[in-house]
Amino acid sequence: MSNLTKENFIKAKVFTRFDELYAPLLPTIKATVMQRQNEITDTFYAELSKDPTAANIVAGRIDQLKATHKIWMDELFNGTYGDEYFERRYKIGEIHVKAKIAPYYVEVVTSYLRRAFAETLVQQGPEAVSAALAILDLDAMIIIGAYHEDRMRRMSEVTGMNQKLLETLMSFG
Numbered sequence: 528m529s530n531l532t533k534e535n536f537i538k539a540k541v542f543t544r545f546d547e548l549y550a551p552l553l554p555t556i557k558a559t560v561m562q563r564q565n566e567i568t569d570t571f572y573a574e575l576s577k578d579p580t581a582a583n584i585v586a587g588r589i590d591q592l593k594a595t596h597k598i599w600m601d602e603l604f605n606g607t608y609g610d611e612y613f614e615r616r617y618k619i620g621e622i623h624v625k626a627k628i629a630p631y632y633v634e635v636v637t638s639y640l641r642r643a644f645a646e647t648l649v650q651q652g653p654e655a656v657s658a659a660l661a662i663l664d665l666d667a668m669i670i671i672g673a674y675h676e677d678r679m680r681r682m683s684e685v686t687g688m689n690q691k692l693l694e695t696l697m698s699f700g
């Protein structure tokens with residue numbers, strides 16, 4: 528189930544005028560980012576591995592993770608961000624939830640990626656940086672959404688309260 532996260536993804540795209548402002552730009556900056564993809568991905572895992580807990584999680588599968596990270600980055604700049612894109616990205620979120628990776632780590636490495644993208648694209652101007660950050664933030668929102676939904680599901684199982692009611696109780700109005 529990914530209804531809430533999907534609703535938020537669609538709302539966030541409207542809020543940022545993503546399809547109009549950023550989606551068409553992303554394929555035009557793909558080559559610049561992909562030229563530095565190896566370096567960005569290597570640093571991503573090097574940064575992560577500075578933390579002993581995270582290092583433990585990725586140990587022994589860094590090469591495989593680097594390969595999937597490359598595909599992930601390539602798809603980020605493909606230019607189509609509809610249902611299929613959402614479902615693929617939500618699955619990536621679920622994989623991290625199942626692997627019991629604390630969302631804190633996702634937040635800190637996303638912060639690294641924001642800086643890496645900004646540094647890579649600064650020469651191409653503010654629109655290029657904005658477009659890359661816009662899609663990166665949507666991806667991060669989807670992954671964090673998968674964590675939220677998993678927590679709600681587990682809370683619902685433990686308390687016996689239905690998930691919709693829990694969402695309503697936790698909402699601000």
Ligand code: HEM
Nearest residue numbers: 575581584585592595596599619622626628632633636637
């Ligand atoms: C923005 C943050 C992140 C992105 C974009 C990302 C991307 C990915 C992708 C694309 C996959 C492959 C999913 C698939 O098999 O289809 C993956 C798997 C994995 N990632 Fe990440 N990742 C992120 C953060 C992290 C962090 C913080 C850790 C560890 C602390 C981590 C550890 C792993 C592990 C262990 C797997 C393999 C899980 C399994 O197959 O059981 N990732 N990640």
